[in-house]
Amino acid sequence: MAREAGVSPATASRALNGTATVRDNLRQRVHAAAERLGYIPNAHAQALASAANNRTVGVICHDVSDPYFAAISSGVMRAAAERGLLVMLASTFREPAREISYVSMLRAQRARAILLIGSGFQDRAWERAMDTELEPYVRAGGRVAVVSRHRSLRVDTVQPENQAGAAALARALVGLGHRRFAVLSGPPELTTVSDRLAGFREGLAEAGIGLDQVVEGAFTRDGGYEAARRLLLSAARSPSRARPTCVFAVTDVMAVGALAALREAGSRVPEDVSLAGFDDIPLVRELSPPLTTVALPLTSMGENAIALALREVGAGRRARVVRVEGEVVLRGSTGVPGRGLR
Amino acid sequence: MAREAGVSPATASRALNGTATVRDNLRQRVHAAAERLGYIPNAHAQALASAANNRTVGVICHDVSDPYFAAISSGVMRAAAERGLLVMLASTFREPAREISYVSMLRAQRARAILLIGSGFQDRAWERAMDTELEPYVRAGGRVAVVSRHRSLRVDTVQPENQAGAAALARALVGLGHRRFAVLSGPPELTTVSDRLAGFREGLAEAGIGLDQVVEGAFTRDGGYEAARRLLLSAARSPSRARPTCVFAVTDVMAVGALAALREAGSRVPEDVSLAGFDDIPLVRELSPPLTTVALPLTSMGENAIALALREVGAGRRARVVRVEGEVVLRGSTGVPGRGLR
DNA sequence: CTGAAAGCGCTTACAG
DNA sequence: CTGAAAGCGCTTACAG
Incomplete structure (x- = not known):
């Protein structure tokens, strides 16, 4: 040439x-x-020859087709496009091994930054392996930021206020008159889950209310569906005055499945039972009734994550945490207490 | 080391x-x-030193947070993960310039394959520019595959049978008894749009039925919403016996917006008016009523695309086309003709 | 302002 | 089986 x-x-x-x-x-x-x-010009040769950093940033999430991750990723992509960066986006399909191996591929690419989106795995071996990957990467000048992640990773973090948001939601639902609650929860080893659960409990406790039932399910639409089915089963066996009048699914995605299960079972929402979620993914506005939830600014969380990762390291070189508040949005899926689940 | x-x-x-x-x-x-x-090992040095191809494939779509692209991308990611490939996923946010520049970045990366997902821009200048990018890439051994793309690109293609699918849908709706139809259409320069429109017309024509109204909107949820609003406005001005009893939105995403608009206007679906979409994105099953649509195997379309791109070039070196059938799925959003839009 | 030269971090014939 | 050497395609001091 x-x-x-x-x-x-x-x-x-x-x-x-x-x-x-x-x-x-x-x-x-x-x-x-x-x-x-x-x-x-061959970008590899350029990367090799010049000290100048890469133009690529890696994003690792559980599943791009999950609306929660899609929304956050969208924020990342927008911010990346503005900066002329290329995004490598990978889905782990929730397999820890895949997650680690993606980090390793991104290291090999000398990606300028790596973003981990979504709960980590509360698993000692995984933590160690992840640290082992990340440590030399960071030491070599790589940047890491995480959103809504396991605390063990000492990196820049965008952290939704899961606990406070769930507590505020609980208060709002109590304000509607509810006294008997059930929670559709995800895998308890996810901090997101335990934080939301704790916050919800806390909000109820302020009103002297206990949490009657917690049913666990997978962190997916179908997980919400299954959990709601099991809840329905157990409700059918209990006296009607003990049945929950309000169900909180710890994520909107699970709430979507729960809504389907309730509908199939003939429980009207919100006339018989109220339903609330968490996250405010775009689709919950399209449901009927639209879902009450705790709204998180998903797109800007993605933007924040990339901004955190790219910002020049501060003097202290300490991990920064950007806390993001959730806002309770009451919609049609919640109302005054009905006769409860049946 | x-x-x-x-x-x-x-x-x-x-x-x-x-x-x-x-x-x-x-x-x-x-x-x-x-x-x-x-x-x-530094992947750049490896890429430079060895003739061996890259382990990265690039995917360019309009918007990852659109459920249609999310579903297809998910298929790509799964197939890529199985092959140990890294995916670079970019959103163009529907800007042609951004699309071209992403292709160019992927060329610089010497990506093993480039996948273009979603309608291209029917724009002479854009086509030429795209060809200019792609031609040297392919000449140098790069692979390109597209899904649902403009025909001008002579590359391997996964092509949904838009026309046949829409025709089948029209027949099914006519079978329900509908005679007066309206279409919520997207930008007519997209082949996806014109194919679906033509197919729908064709299906109606077989029954001697003409298409009363076509309202154009953006290819998004809000575009569907706006188009439906305009349709509602014009229906209000026409005699009731002329009002459509069935509305076809050329994509599910638009149908979602249309459903919201109809609901707001007090039109009951399907009692007053039936509504159908196209694609079968996952969320339409969660709507109430669930949406009648033409189901496309979105995930496997993504898998097909990557398989096409990676397959060793055949003898003829001619562009291959994998045609994908759509299947009409009648759900709750369509029924016998009601009193029509109002 | 321009070119020759060294070097970026690997891989791969080529000898041994 | 192993190492020295050349080369992948660029960039960047270093001279001019």
């Missing part, structure tokens, strides 16, 4: 990158030649 | 990659050293 333009590679490089002043006619010859050849 | 192990770089390379037999004790020394150092 330099030959095609009749200049040295050095000059071609300078002309193409505008990294130094090149005489006009040479510059034009270079650009013309590049045009003619459809030439694009 | 080779030094740390006390061997030559060549031996270290061979030991780590298993690319040649290395004596046991040396191999162990190398692995131990790598472990100790948290060493990961």
Whole structure:
């Protein structure tokens, strides 16, 4: 290509990158030649030759097709596009091993930053393995930020106020008149789950109310569906005055499944039973009734994460935490207490 | 790292990659050293040094947070994960310039394959620019596959049978008794839109029915909402016996918006008016009523696309086309004709 | 302003 | 089986 333009590679490089002043006619010859050849500099060679950082950032989430991750990723992509960065987005499908191996691939790529989105695995071996991957990466100048992550990773974090949000939700539901609650919960080893559960309990406790039932399910739409089925089963066996009048699913995605299960069982929402979720993924507004939830600014959480990761390391070099508040949004899926689950 | 192990770089390379037999004790020394150092070979140097192709494939779609693209991308990611490939996923936010520049970044990365997901821009300048990017890429051995794309690109294609699917849908709706239809359409320069529109017209024509109204909107949920509002406005001005009893939105995403608009206007679905979409994105099953649609196997379309791109080029080196059938799924949003839009 | 040269971190014939 | 050497395609001091 330099030959095609009749200049040295050095000059071609300078002309193409505008990294130094090149005489006009040479510059034009270079650009013309590049045009003619459809030439694009090899990014690998560039990465290798220049100390300059990569233009790629890696994002690892559980599943892009989950609306929660889709919304956050969308924020990341927007912010990345503005900065001229390429995003490598990977889905782990919730397999820890896959997560680790993606980090390792991103290290190999010398990605400028790695973003981990979503709960980590509360697993000693996993933590150690992840630390082992991340430590040399960070030591070599790599940036890491996480959103809604396990605390053990000492990295920049965007952390939704799960506990406070769930507590506020509980208060609002109590304010509606509810006294008997059930929770559809996810895997308890996820901090997101335990925080929301704790917050919800706390909000109820302020009103002197205990939590009657917690049913666990997978962190998916179908997990919510199954958990609601089991809840329904156990409610059918209890006296009607003991049946919950309000169900809180710890994520909107689970609430979507729960709504389907309730509907199938003939429980009307909110006439018989109220239902609330957490996250405010876009689709819950389309349900009927639309879902009461704790709204998180998902897109901007993604933007924050990339901003955190890219910001020059502060003096202290300590992990920063951006706390994000959730806002209770009461919609049609909650109302005054009905006759309860049946 | 080779030094740390006390061997030559060549031996270290061979030991780590298993690319040649290395004596046991040396191999162990190398692995131990790598472990100790948290060493990961620089993928850029590897890409540069070896003819071996990259392990990364690029995917370009309009918007990851759109459930349609999320579902297809999910298929791509799954297939990529199985093959040990890294996916670089980019959202263009529907800006042609962004699309081109992503292709160019992926070329610079020497991505093994580039997948373009979703309608292209029917724009002469864009087509030329895209060709200019793609041609040298393919010439240099890059693979390209597209799903649901503009025909002008002569590359491997996963092509949903938009026309046949829409025709089948029209027949099914006519079978329900409907005679007066309206379509909520997207930008007509998208082939997806014009194909679905043509197919729908064709299906109606077989029964001697004409298409009363076509209202255009953006290819988004809000576009569907707005288009439905306009349709409602014009229906209010026409005699009731002329009002459509069935509305077809050319995508589910638009149908979601339309459903909201109809509901707000007090039109009951399907009692007053039936509503149908196209694609079968997961969320339409959660709506109430659930949406009648033409189901496309979105996830496997993504898998097909990557398989097409990766498959060794055939003898003819001609672009292959995998046609994907849509299946009409009648759900609660359609029924016998009601009194029509009001 | 421009070019020759060294170097980025690997891999892979090529000898041994 | 192993190492020295060349080369992948760039960038960047270093001279001029």
